[in-house]
Amino acid sequence: MKNVTDSFVSLGHWPSAGSFGFNTDILATNPINLSVVLGVLIFFGKGVLNDLLDNRKQRILSTIRNSEELRGGAIEKLEKAKARLRKVKMEADEFRVNGYSEIEREKLNLINSTYHNLERLENYKNETIQFEQQRAINQVRQRVFQQALQGALGTLNSCLNNELHLRTISANIGIFGAMKEITD
Secondary structure: OHHHHHHHHHHOOOOOOOOOOOOOOOOOOOHHHHHHHHHHHHHHHHHHHHHHHHHHHHHHHHHHHHHHHHHHHHHHHHHHHHHHHHHHHHHHHHHHHHHHHHHHHHHHHHHHHHHHHHHHHHHHHHHHHHHHHHHHHHHHHHHHHHHHHHHHHHHHHHHOOHHHHHHHHHHHHHHHHHHHHHHO
């Protein structure tokens, strides 16, 4: 490292006749040389610096344009999403209203169906009661008829003697014979 530093220091001691070199002694340098060097740096460096600044400016503007385009796209997507959300909300409200009306309709149908079933069961109950009443009446009639028939037979058997019995049989045979002659 010391060799590199010595090399630069020795550059200042080289003779300047016919050669180009840097004089590191500021007091020994000529202000004209400094102004020429600064002028050359400003003249040539200005274009490079302007190019660098223009490139940087273009990149910044491009980034801003891209950001604006992205922002515009994001706003457009946001608006589409908001519109879709409104549409979905409207559809949800419609489904909710239709669902409630469908529930009400089903409720009314169920009430009507239950009412008709109750009417049908009431009619069936009444028919069953009437049938059972009719059957009970028929049973009572049969029982009364059987008792009356048994009573009549008992009375006939107790009242009939052999002679009356024979006359009844003869009279009935005569009636049957007369009926047979009429039909022939």
